[in-house]
Amino acid sequence: MNNLSDMLWIELRKAIRSRIPLWTALGSLFMPLGIAFLIFVSKNPEISQKLGLVGAKANLVAYSAIDWPAYLGLFGQIIAAGGFILFILIISWIFGREFADGTLKDMLAVPIQRSSILLAKFIVVAIWSAAMSIVIFIAGLIMGAIIELPGGSAGVILQGSALMAITACLAIGAALPFAFFASVGRGYLLPMGAAVLTLMMTNIVVLAGWGEFFPWAVPGLYAQGKGSLPPVSYWIVLLTCLGGMIATYLWWKFADQNR
Amino acid sequence: MNLSIETVDLGKTYGDVRAVEHLSIQVAEGEIYAFLGLNGAGKTTTIRMLLGMIKPTTGFARVLQTRVRPGSRDPWESVGYLVEVPHSYPELTVYENLEVARRLHPGTPREAVSRMIERMSLVPDADRRAGNLSQGNAQRLGLAKALLHNPKLLFLDEPANGLDPAGIVEIRELLLELAHKQGVTVFMSSHILAEVSRLAQRIAVIHKGHLLQELNIDELERNRRRRLLLRVRDVEAANRALVAAGQPAEILQDGTIQLKNAASVEHPDDINCLLVKAGSPPTRLMVEEEDLEQYFLRLVGLNRGMQNE
Numbered sequence: 001m002n003n004l005s006d007m008l009w010i011e012l013r014k015a016i017r018s019r020i021p022l023w024t025a026l027g028s029l030f031m032p033l034g035i036a037f038l039i040f041v042s043k044n045p046e047i048s049q050k051l052g053l054v055g056a057k058a059n060l061v062a063y064s065a066i067d068w069p070a071y072l073g074l075f076g077q078i079i080a081a082g083g084f085i086l087f088i089l090i091i092s093w094i095f096g097r098e099f100a101d102g103t104l105k106d107m108l109a110v111p112i113q114r115s116s117i118l119l120a121k122f123i124v125v126a127i128w129s130a131a132m133s134i135v136i137f138i139a140g141l142i143m144g145a146i147i148e149l150p151g152g153s154a155g156v157i158l159q160g161s162a163l164m165a166i167t168a169c170l171a172i173g174a175a176l177p178f179a180f181f182a183s184v185g186r187g188y189l190l191p192m193g194a195a196v197l198t199l200m201m202t203n204i205v206v207l208a209g210w211g212e213f214f215p216w217a218v219p220g221l222y223a224q225g226k227g228s229l230p231p232v233s234y235w236i237v238l239l240t241c242l243g244g245m246i247a248t249y250l251w252w253k254f255a256d257q258n259r
Numbered sequence: 260m261n262l263s264i265e266t267v268d269l270g271k272t273y274g275d276v277r278a279v280e281h282l283s284i285q286v287a288e289g290e291i292y293a294f295l296g297l298n299g300a301g302k303t304t305t306i307r308m309l310l311g312m313i314k315p316t317t318g319f320a321r322v323l324q325t326r327v328r329p330g331s332r333d334p335w336e337s338v339g340y341l342v343e344v345p346h347s348y349p350e351l352t353v354y355e356n357l358e359v360a361r362r363l364h365p366g367t368p369r370e371a372v373s374r375m376i377e378r379m380s381l382v383p384d385a386d387r388r389a390g391n392l393s394q395g396n397a398q399r400l401g402l403a404k405a406l407l408h409n410p411k412l413l414f415l416d417e418p419a420n421g422l423d424p425a426g427i428v429e430i431r432e433l434l435l436e437l438a439h440k441q442g443v444t445v446f447m448s449s450h451i452l453a454e455v456s457r458l459a460q461r462i463a464v465i466h467k468g469h470l471l472q473e474l475n476i477d478e479l480e481r482n483r484r485r486r487l488l489l490r491v492r493d494v495e496a497a498n499r500a501l502v503a504a505g506q507p508a509e510i511l512q513d514g515t516i517q518l519k520n521a522a523s524v525e526h527p528d529d530i531n532c533l534l535v536k537a538g539s540p541p542t543r544l545m546v547e548e549e550d551l552e553q554y555f556l557r558l559v560g561l562n563r564g565m566q567n568e
Contacts, residue, residue, distance in 0.1 A: 006362040013359070017350045102346035106404065109310040110363040111336040253330035256313040 003112050007120030011094065015124055020093055021131075024086060028132045029139050031082050035074065036143030043147070067151030068144060072160030075140045076167040076223025079133055081199065083168060084219065087129040087175035088195040092188040094121050094128075095179045095248075099186035099259055114252050122179070122245060126172055133168035137161065163223060170219035173237045177244020183251050186259060215240035261288040261324075263412050263444035264309060268318035270468075271304050278304040279468045282318070286446055286461075288411075291438045293459035294448040297559065301468040302448035303343055306414050309446070310340055323412055336364065339410035341418060345401020349390025353381050353400055356389050357407060364408035371407055379403040380429075394421035402430065406437075413437070415447040419454055431458055452551040466559040483549045484557075485524045489516040490543035491534065500537030506530065 015021055038057060041048050098104040107117055141157070181191040202217045211217035212233045219237075222229055264286035271278045279301040286292040296302050307313045309320050311327045320327045325334040347356045357372045376385050379399045384392060389400060398421040405413060418434070419427045435458065437443040449455045455462060462479060464471045474482065491497040494514050501508040501516070509517045523530050527544055534541055549557070 003362070003365055006365070010359050010362055013355060014348055014351065017348075017355070019350070101349065102344060103348055105312065105342050106346070106360065107363065108312050109335045109338060109340060111332050111365065112363055113332060114330050254314075258307070258313065 004116050004120060007112065007116050008123060011120045011124040015094070015128060018093075020090075021128060024090060024128070024132055025135050028083075028086055028136045031078050031136055032075070032139035032143050035071075035078070035140070036147055039071075039147050039149075068149050068153075068156045069151060069160070071144055071149050072140070072156070072163060073223060075137065075160070076163045077220055079136060079164060079167045080171050080219035080223050083129075083133055083136065084171045084175055084199070084216070085195055086132055087125070087172055088178050088191055090128050090132070091125050091175060091178050092182050092191040094125055095182035096185070096188045096191065099183070100188060102259055104257060104259060108257055115249060118179075118245075118249055118252060122176060125176065125179070129172045129175070130168060133164065133172075137164050167219050167223045170222055170234075170237050173241035174216050174219060176241050177247070180244050180248045180251060183248055183255075262286065262321070263288050263290070263323060264292075264446055265321040266305075266309070266318065267320075269305070269308060269315050269320055270317035271301075271308060271313065272316045277468050279308070279315075279465075280317075282465075282468075282470055284463055284470065284473065286444060288444055289438060289442040290461060291434065291445040291447070291459045293455035293462045294446065294465060295450065295452055295455055295462055295555065296448070296465040297450055297561075300450075300465045302450075302465060303416055304468075305465070306340070306342055306416050306446070306448060310338070310342070310414060311335075312342075336366075336408075337411040338414065339405035339408065339412070340414035340416075341401045341405045342414070342416045344420075345398050345404075347389035347392075347397065347400055347404070349388060352386050352388055353392070353396075354385045356400060357403060360404040360407050367408040371409075375403045375407050378406075378433075395423055395426055398422055399426070409441075410443065412444045413446065415445065417449055418447055419449070419451070427454070434458060452555045456551055464555065464558055471558055479551075479554070483551070483554045484519075485546060485548045487518040487523045487527050487530060488543075488545045488547055489518070489530070489534070489541045490514070491516065491539045491541050493539050496537065497534055497539035497541075500534060500539060501530075504533050506533075 038054075041051060041054065098107065144152070175195075178191040178195060181194045182188070185191065198216045202211070202214060202220070205211055205214040206217050206221070211221050212229050213236060215237045218229065218233045221233070262285050264284070266282050266284050269282040270280045282301075282305060284292075294302050294305065304313065308315050309322055309327060311329050311331060314329050323334040323337055348359065351359065353376065354372060357375060361367045361369070361372055376382055379402060381396065381399055381403065384396055389397065392400060398418075402415075402418065405415065413434075415434075418430055422430060431454075434445055434447075438445055445458075447455065447459070452462075456476060456479065459476065461473065461475055463473045489497065494510060494516065497516060498508055498510060501518070506518055506523060507520060509519075511517055518524070518530065524546055527546055531541060531544055
């Protein structure tokens with residue numbers, strides 16, 4: 001793992017200068033803003049009636065988030081689903097752009113271990129995804145305060161923070177294997193397509209009752225059940241994450257790189 | 260002789276497509292070796308195999324006495340390369356792109372970046388985003404990345420691409436200086452024979468994945484076809500005189516007499532005297548030499564060579 005600091009510098013510099021973090025931060029704000037808007041609509045029946053279907057949806061969301069604990073639980077689920085897609089977008093850019101922009105070849109015949117190059121990329125993905133989760137959480141807190149949700153206390157917020165943090169870690173862990181799809185697909189499309197397919201499969205698997213054994217269902221179930229999952233679920237997420245990272249490494253090391 | 264590059268029966272197959280087959284070459288230290296071929300001949304595939312980016316289907320390669328293996332860290336410390344289009348990170352400036360290249364080659368001093376920017380005449384564009392560079396300057400940036408860490412061996416795929424005539428001369432002089440003064444080995448690919456003949460000491464011609472010919476620059480000169488062309492008023496009389504003097508002449512469709520033997524080509528004055536004495540003095544006498552492009556196309560079987568031959 002020599003030269004990891006140099007590789008981190010490279011990855012962070014590319015990310016910061018690309019303005020993609022700014023766009024992802026703005027994108028992540030849509031989630032808390034959207035939820036707050038729906039709760040606001042449901043609290044104002046005259047607006048709700050005028051909006052028709054949106055009003056009905058707003059009432060449904062408001063029913064799920066009648067107070068701070070329920071609201072923070074809802075945010076955990078948003079991180080598990082919406083955050084997951086956002087994390088895949090970040091992974092697709094960090095890994096897929098080397099293929100799409102043709103810059104990969106400059107990293108191949110160099111006196112640096114591929115493992116260092118890849119580890120730096122994974123670390124930046126994790127930092128960036130965690131930062132986006134924090135943005136979503138803080139925006140959610142501000143919105144919750146603005147719409148004056150009842151039942152808030154330091155303990156509730158702290159509990160909600162822990163739930164969000166663990167859900168985000170699980171979602172990031174479940175998202176990291178998509179670096180393999182970005183590498184094999186040599187761009188952005190395959191990981192994004194695979195992410196959508198995974199979310200669809202997650203719904204089916206959860207309905208079938210096997211969600212706790214499906215790594216991509218675990219973050220959502222964790223947020224829903226507030227941690228009441230068997231230990232094997234966490235191990236499955238961890239092993240999936242490690243398996244995806246190892247597969248990505250092996251692909252970068254042994255696959256023919258024609259671009 | 261120290262070899263910088265050696266390939267033994269190197270080959271790469273993609274399904275039914277044989278991109279490169281049975282390639283065995285040796286490149287000595289300090290040599291400028293050119294790999295010449297049409298688009299799709301297998302030049303880039305070979306360079307990628309030499310750089311460990313793709314695995315050969317058969318054979319193996321050694322670079323700087325180290326056997327090339329996929330994903331290995333050796334021997335890339337002393338190797339610089341520019342493969343195909345010189346892509347850089349578009350959001351980073353020229354300076355930052357070179358800083359990235361510097362960090363990918365540990366031990367390269369920080370000052371090397373500024374030095375290389377000056378050497379490649381990129382000072383006015385140093386703070387410009389690479390995505391906004393002209394094609395020529397993007398090529399210069401690609402070359403700067405390849406040269407930044409003072410490599411002993413350079414792989415350059417079409418190094419003159421996108422450069423204007425002044426840039427081509429500048430890069431040619433730079434490569435000649437690197438090879439002759441610093442002993443850097445240059446392995447370059449091109450599809451322009453005239454350009455590589457000005458640079459390379461040895462040329463390998465590759466076509467459809469096969470090595471057709473490997474020759475020194477003086478051999479290339481010798482192999483190029485030459486002929487003596489004559490125009491006379493009485494073609495039949497002139498031809499009789501030439502045949503009688505033992506000169507194997509050919510009459511072309513437009514009535515021009517063609518002589519291909521070395522004696523005629525090297526001493527056209529003797530042929531002139533012969534015809535004057537025979538009463539058929541030439542009205543036109545010209546030694547024509549096959550140009551490099553014609554020679555190359557003849558070699559790869561796409562052209563018979565000189566016009567009317």
